[in-house]
Amino acid sequence: MEIALEEGGPVPARPCPDIVIRPSSDADVEVMVAIYQHHISKGVGDVGAFEEERLLPDDLRRRRKTMRKKRLPHLVAERGGQVAGYAYAVPFRKRPAYRYTLKHSIYVHPDHLHAGIGRRLLPALIEACAAGGYRQMIGYIDAQNAASLRLHETCGFTRVGYLKAVGFKYGQWSDSVMVQRALGTGSDDQPGA
């Protein structure tokens, strides 16, 4: 059954009793780095096996610290007690006019793909961003990334742009799809109202 989403409203998460969503901690850094490294080595999503994209544990620790200070969500999904994925949101742009808009990333452990982790993690991230007073959420998805396109669609994101040949990896140009969803009351009222 298709679920009709009220614009900006909460996304009904799929019930999966063995999946727990919680804020990440420094103890999760090694697993998160391993998940990220796996996906860049496969060139999946918006990443493409470039040396510059390697993520070092200290970089991730630093990033988490900065995000905590700015009260930006950085979440992990645990399945059967193991970290099975993570997701976070950062400012869409640095300029203050864009301070109510975030862009996000989500990565699921290769052993736990297509098991409903994304469908639990992304709604939790959306909820955390809305609770933080943010109003819009933006994602960029490789046009070939069927799993991410589907996940975002089921979580209430709309395709708002198609960016042609903006990436180059593995000897080929790649297109990106820009997706967006409102958070909370979106643009219905002014922030702080």
Ligand SMILES: CC(C)(COP(=O)(O)OP(=O)(O)OC[C@H]1O[C@@H](n2cnc3c(N)ncnc32)[C@H](O)[C@@H]1OP(=O)(O)O)[C@@H](O)C(=O)NCCC(=O)NCCS
């Ligand atoms: C994209 C990603 C986060 C999805 O996470 P996941 O836990 O595997 O997804 P789920 O099992 O929750 O499935 C979410 C939806 O996508 C669908 N889906 C999952 N894998 C799919 C695939 N390979 N092809 C098509 N649809 C797929 C599911 O059927 C589900 O749709 P439904 O709600 O209509 O049933 C995961 O594939 C991933 O980490 N990919 C590598 C990194 C990446 O691409 N990140 C996103 C960058 S924009």
